[in-house]
Amino acid sequence: MAKITFKDYQGNSRTIEVDNRLTVMEGAVQNEIPGIDADCGGSMACATCHVYVEESWFNKMPKAEDGEVDMIDMAFEPKKNSRLSCQITITDDLDGLVVTTPEKQS
Amino acid sequence: MIKTDVVIIGAGPVGLFAVHQLGIKGLKAVVIDNLDKAGGQCIELYPDKPIYDIPAVPECTGKELTDRLLEQIKPFKTTLYLNERVEEVKSENGNWFVKTNNGNEFSTPNIIIAGGVGSFEPRKLALKNIEKFEGKSIFYAVKNKEEFKNKNICIFGGGDSALDWTLELSKFSNITLIHRRDEFRGAQHTLDAIKKLEGQGKISIKTPFQLEKIEGDDEVKSITIKDDNGKTEKIKTDIILSFFGLVMKLGPIAEWGLNMDKKTISVNPNNFETSKKGIFAAGDICNYEGKLKLILSGFHEVALASVECFKRARPNEKYRFEFTTSSKTIQDRLGKK
Ligand SMILES: Cc1cc2nc3c(=O)[nH]c(=O)nc-3n(C[C@H](O)[C@H](O)[C@H](O)COP(=O)(O)OP(=O)(O)OC[C@H]3O[C@@H](n4cnc5c(N)ncnc54)[C@H](O)[C@@H]3O)c2cc1C
Ligand code: FES
Numbered sequence: 001m002a003k004i005t006f007k008d009y010q011g012n013s014r015t016i017e018v019d020n021r022l023t024v025m026e027g028a029v030q031n032e033i034p035g036i037d038a039d040c041g042g043s044m045a046c047a048t049c050h051v052y053v054e055e056s057w058f059n060k061m062p063k064a065e066d067g068e069v070d071m072i073d074m075a076f077e078p079k080k081n082s083r084l085s086c087q088i089t090i091t092d093d094l095d096g097l098v099v100t101t102p103e104k105q106s
Numbered sequence: 107m108i109k110t111d112v113v114i115i116g117a118g119p120v121g122l123f124a125v126h127q128l129g130i131k132g133l134k135a136v137v138i139d140n141l142d143k144a145g146g147q148c149i150e151l152y153p154d155k156p157i158y159d160i161p162a163v164p165e166c167t168g169k170e171l172t173d174r175l176l177e178q179i180k181p182f183k184t185t186l187y188l189n190e191r192v193e194e195v196k197s198e199n200g201n202w203f204v205k206t207n208n209g210n211e212f213s214t215p216n217i218i219i220a221g222g223v224g225s226f227e228p229r230k231l232a233l234k235n236i237e238k239f240e241g242k243s244i245f246y247a248v249k250n251k252e253e254f255k256n257k258n259i260c261i262f263g264g265g266d267s268a269l270d271w272t273l274e275l276s277k278f279s280n281i282t283l284i285h286r287r288d289e290f291r292g293a294q295h296t297l298d299a300i301k302k303l304e305g306q307g308k309i310s311i312k313t314p315f316q317l318e319k320i321e322g323d324d325e326v327k328s329i330t331i332k333d334d335n336g337k338t339e340k341i342k343t344d345i346i347l348s349f350f351g352l353v354m355k356l357g358p359i360a361e362w363g364l365n366m367d368k369k370t371i372s373v374n375p376n377n378f379e380t381s382k383k384g385i386f387a388a389g390d391i392c393n394y395e396g397k398l399k400l401i402l403s404g405f406h407e408v409a410l411a412s413v414e415c416f417k418r419a420r421p422n423e424k425y426r427f428e429f430t431t432s433s434k435t436i437q438d439r440l441g442k443k
Contacts, residue, residue: 045151074351106353
């Protein structure tokens with residue numbers, strides 16, 4: 001279980017608890033976090049679950065695989081700390097993770 | 107005005123199988139899709155990836171599944187209206203009136219919405235006031251190469267489309283290829299060809315850069331690009347081509363007065379009818395308790411919806427349940443002797 005904080009581009013934030021083995025995207029969808037569309041249901045085909053991961057966390061996490069990096073190219077305003085939230089699987093280590101959702105997803 | 111028993115919105119796997127289920131019951135259908143080809147997500151998002159959970163098909167790719175479905179519905183000679191988006195659905199004299207953005211009009215007792223997550227549309231560039239340039243100086247696809255001759259063209263993207271069009275258009279235009287990171291993703295021979303052109307000074311490649319600003323009033327005059335460190339560069343530009351894949355936009359479906367739950371349509375799981383009589387929803391777009399967004403669920407959903415469509419299209423006939431194996435009528439419809 002991990003507490004995950006979602007900030008939106010205007011600075012509003014919400015913290016939710018997500019069970020291990022779910023993804024950050026699934027946690028967001030189940031808790032109706034605005035700003036995560038996840039149109040492809042987590043199959044890494046839509047880039048509408050795009051988030052910016054706070055730098056300190058970004059470097060701690062397992063790196064994105066090639067397919068994810070390619071898909072991030074398609075996302076709205078990608079940055080260096082961009083990730084697809086459907087590819088981040090919750091573990092206890094991620095407790096306290098902070099991500100920011102982009103202004104829009106597409 | 108085209109009259110038909112059923113209008114199917116969406117040529118994904120579920121819309122295609124709907125043709126079959128309606129066809130064996132003797133109903134005529136048309137299929138409309140915004141994409142330039144049939145297959146929905148299977149053809150657009152994962153044509154080469156394997157699917158392992160189609161009953162009795164241990165493994166097939168998205169493209170193979172689509173091809174087989176098209177083969178299976180061939181006997182019904184159904185017209186597919188591609189590159190057309192359904193804009194309008196309204197009630198007219200007890201029937202449904204359906205209109206596309208291409209001006210095609212249909213009159214039908216039944217509509218099956220198999221629209222998936224919405225219609226596929228090119229992902230637009232993320233800048234304000236971009237609309238005024240779209241279709242004039244900004245394009246998301248190349249329809250007619252002639253219009254791109256002897257121009258200064260900036261191509262955005264790092265995948266196959268961006269690379270292929272860079273190669274093709276560089277034959278007669280001045281191309282700058284711009285991508286947000288240094289790596290491009292494409293076939294090795296394409297990457298080699300790009301490198302070679304750059305080496306010969308025939309194209310210019312700018313990485314890692316993203317679009318910052320467009321200069322120009324009615325037409326694009328130049329663009330400014332920016333790298334991660336804030337360094338900017340101005341490039342004289344007549345045409346911008348942007349290849350950032352497709353997005354799924356629910357679009358007009360939300361405006362047809364149906365009961366919706368977020369981006370899905372609520373249906374009665376007995377016959378997959380929506381809150382409006384004669385309008386059905388199946389596949390990823392429908393929502394009922396326990397719904398699974400699987401292809402096989404969609405197949406089941408259209409099988410049941412097709413029975414209700416029959417009752418509405420043939421009010422004076424009695425629906426008879428039949429097996430394809432043993433029904434002469436069905437075999438005739440399939441052209442089997
Ligand atoms: C990478 C990936 C892997 C997958 N793997 C599997 C798997 O292994 N097994 C499985 O069962 N499922 C899998 N799926 C899910 C499966 O692809 C979907 O459940 C299936 O495609 C849904 O079919 P559909 O016909 O309902 O909708 P879609 O395939 O989404 O097709 C809908 C079509 O409707 C069109 N449309 C929508 N609105 C309009 C409009 N107004 N006018 C005109 N056209 C319109 C769209 O352009 C689109 O072509 C996977 C999905 C992805 C992305
Ligand atoms: S949900 Fe589509 S890429 Fe993550």
